[in-house]
Amino acid sequence: MAVPYHLLKACGGMVFAAQGTDIHSFNSNLEYVSTWKYPVKPTETTDISTENPAEVPTGATPDVSAPSTPEGPPAKRRRTETGTDNTPEPTATTTTTTTEVPVKKGRFHRSPVQAANEKPFINCLISSRDGRHLILTTGSDKTIWVLEHDGQGNLKQLSQRPMPKRPCSITLTGDGNTILSADKFGDVYALPLIPTSDPNPNPAAAADSGSSTPKPILSRSATPSAAAAAAAPAAGGFKPQANEFTVHTRRNLRALENQKLSMEQSKQLLKEAKTNESEKPSFEHTLLLGHVSMLTAITVGQSVSPQTGIPREYIITADRDEHIRVSRGVPQAHVIENFCLGHEDFVKALSVLPGSPSLLVSGGGDDDILVWDWLKGTLVSRAEVLKHVKEIAAEAEKVAVSRVFGYQTEGGETKVVIIVERVPALFSYTLNPSTNTLEHSGTVPLPAIPLDVQVLQDNKLLVAVDTSSGDYVSTLVVVSTAAEDGSTVQTTPAPNLPAGEVKYGAEELQKLLYTTETLRKLSDFD
Amino acid sequence: MAPVKKPTVKKDKKQKREEYRAAMREEGVSSLPRKKFYRQRAHANPFSDHQLVYPPQPDQMDWSTLYPDYIAKDSQEIRAEGGSSDSEAAIPKRLTQDVEVADIGCGFGGLLVALAPVMPQTLVLGLEIRVSVTQFVEDRIKVLRHQNAETGGYRNVSVLRANTMKFLPNFFRKSQLSKIFICFPDPHFKARKHKQRIVSTTLNSEYAYVLKPGGIAYTITDVPDLHEWMVQHFEAHPAFERISEEEQDADPCVEIMRTATEEGKKVERNKGQKHVALFRRLEDPDW
Helix, strand or coil: CCCCEEEEEECCCCEEEEEEEEEEEECCCCCEEEEEEEECCCCHHHHHHHCCCCCCCCCHHHHHHHHHCCCCCCCHHHHHHCCCCCCCCHHHHHHHHHHCCCCHHHHCHHHCHHHHHHHCCEEEEECCCCCCCCEEECCCCCCCEEEEEECCCCCCEEEEEEEEHHHHHHHHECCEEEEEEECCCCCCEEEEEEEEECCCHHHHHHHCCCCCCCCEEECCCCHHHHHHHHHHHHCCCCCCCCCCCCCCCCCHHHEEEEEEEHHCCCCCHHHHHHHHHCCCCCCCCCEEEECCCCCEEEEEEECCCCCHHHHHHHHEEEEECCCCEEEEEECCCCEEEEEECCCCEEEEEEECCCCCCCEEEEEEECCEEEEEEEECCCEEEEEEEEEEHHHCCCCCCCCCEEEEEEEEEECEEEEEEEEECCEEEEEEEEEEEECCCEEEEEECCCCCEEEEEEECCCCCCEEEEECCCEEEEEEEEEEEECCCCCCEEEEEEECCCCCCCCCCHHHHHCCCCCCHHHHHHCCCCC | HHHHHHHHHHHHHHHHHHHHHHHHHCCCCCCCCCCCCCCCCCCCCCCCCCCCCCCCHHCCCHHHHCCHHHHHHHHHHHHHHHHCCCHHHCCCCCCCCCCEEECCCCCCCCHHHHHHHHHHCEEEEECCCCHHHHHHHHHHCCCCHHHHCCCCCCCCEEEEECCHHHHHHHCCCCCEEEEEEEEEECCCCCHHHHHCCCCCCCHHHHHHHHEEEEEEEEEEECHHHHHHHHHHHHHHHEEEEEECHEEEEHHHHHHHHHCHHHHHHHHHHHCCCCCEEEECCCCCCCC
């Protein structure tokens, strides 16, 4: 199955397009320059080998990986393999397997369908403002990659960092030195663009909140002192958390006695295990904030602080539970300034408008896109989407906005283009600066379903379209925004490229390309 | 044999429950509800999408059904004049004052009932994720209000089904609350379940958001490890500081929390330990 370009990034006169696991670069005339390929060979063992380059040669851990190979959730398996660096003492191994690979109980089984998503597929693509770095994330191996761009379209891999949970959206801070990664689990981590060698920055060193170094909020799972306690059971020994006061029945008390006994026995083991550090990533990463919900989008906004009048940065995060949260930037990311509440379904895309940086446009499962004064947390206006989608697809009852792309035209107008999942059109809105409302300024019908959009010079839009269904052949479409009625849509044929090395089935590809609608909650579930 | 027998027994129990609860819903019931008709598994998954009802934002929360005695006069008049038009329904009736105390995971409501007479001028809200248990507290408050009709007691407490880990900011505005109680939360012993604990550094940011500076977060548990966990995570959060032992013992709410919560009573019966920790919400530094 041919994979269409599904992510685009235009920067510094170049265009980068992600196709499955590869990134192709094009010059300003959309002529093909080169390709960066996902390093195929280390795919399966990448994360392990980077974490413990010294100890884990491929296949050195057959005892744990073997039983879970057929249908165990591979995402979990990766973490287990880290745990096996411990000497394979019987007790140690069993505890590790039971806690981390839930194969014991049937209800924890994931369906094998899950495996469809397990090939690394690029799911985020951003660039630094100067165009010298490209940052991308791949889905199944949860890795953040930083590539260096030489200015001519050639990409060189600088680093790869496997995250604890799958990143859903990434962005760069205003100074361009820090990657903010929002993950499926609801946490936002800060990583330096160029990794430092120091894996554990000293938290005490950054204790002064006024200092410029990020003040680490401790990890969700453990504080340093708790880490010692928590790491111990994870690393092999078992420590009962119940005590004589919390357990009352005779049987439970007896069980507790037994647990204590075995704890004594494994104390020796524990000591050994403690020398092995926890399974955390070995590179610098700082937990900034977290939602108890899957994060769907992250962006940063710049504004003058209302308290001090100093220009400051704010982190804006959106989740599946209709929230948009505005937090202060590093190092005060623990302070929530506001929530932009008003969505009634999931939020998927955010865009701080380039021409009006106090305004934020958000879209998702609602019938409208919403315009916010994000620092105040107030809804400024709404713009209809469903109504315009119905003009293209009359039977549509709900929409899933997958992209909200704000840009400034060369004439100085602020425009927003949105993509609605599985609707073959672009919807364009123009900001009315006096009322801060978005006025629908055109619907551009496309020959195929759009996946991503970027702006080129001369007010032209570059759209990646899905060619896997239908007979339309070109994967890139240039839309001239001068005529938004769609009469002058030009198409550019895709450069002839070798197909990606990872093959996807038709159904699998659909799942990978169209993820927005799946965020919607089922209404008949309690 | 057994598989045939079991469902019928279960159904009977379910029927009894339903009948009992239906009877409780009728007007003029004067006896307090009995827990055995409202029991529910002690754990709920905070990550799943329960069929929850919550307002899109705090301003759209209709508090009038929870605190009918505190509806603002002018709000009522406007409503009376406008009749029952659709546009009126969109704007909920306002209260004369805001909810200021929240009991997160109120369980069977022991703390709420004990706090009601202690802070009669304050609106106290219990939040509970389990449906049956919430219903019990609802019925309990209803009966208590009925029983104390002359004194007007228990008009200031109410309960709501909610998943606070996800939706706390949907109910409360920034700096709205002065006290948050977290009493005997689910300990989630397994390391794999630690992420489901109600106290974490990232969630503490949300508690800091709804608490006003100077407000207090109260925690109590009978599990030493969880106590340690909560202390560490609150202390690690820059917006909170731990309150000293002396001040803690002087706070009347602490004694209520120790003795009046349902779980506190159970721990008492079993001669368990109770670990209390209070944390003050600090002013945010300048930004």
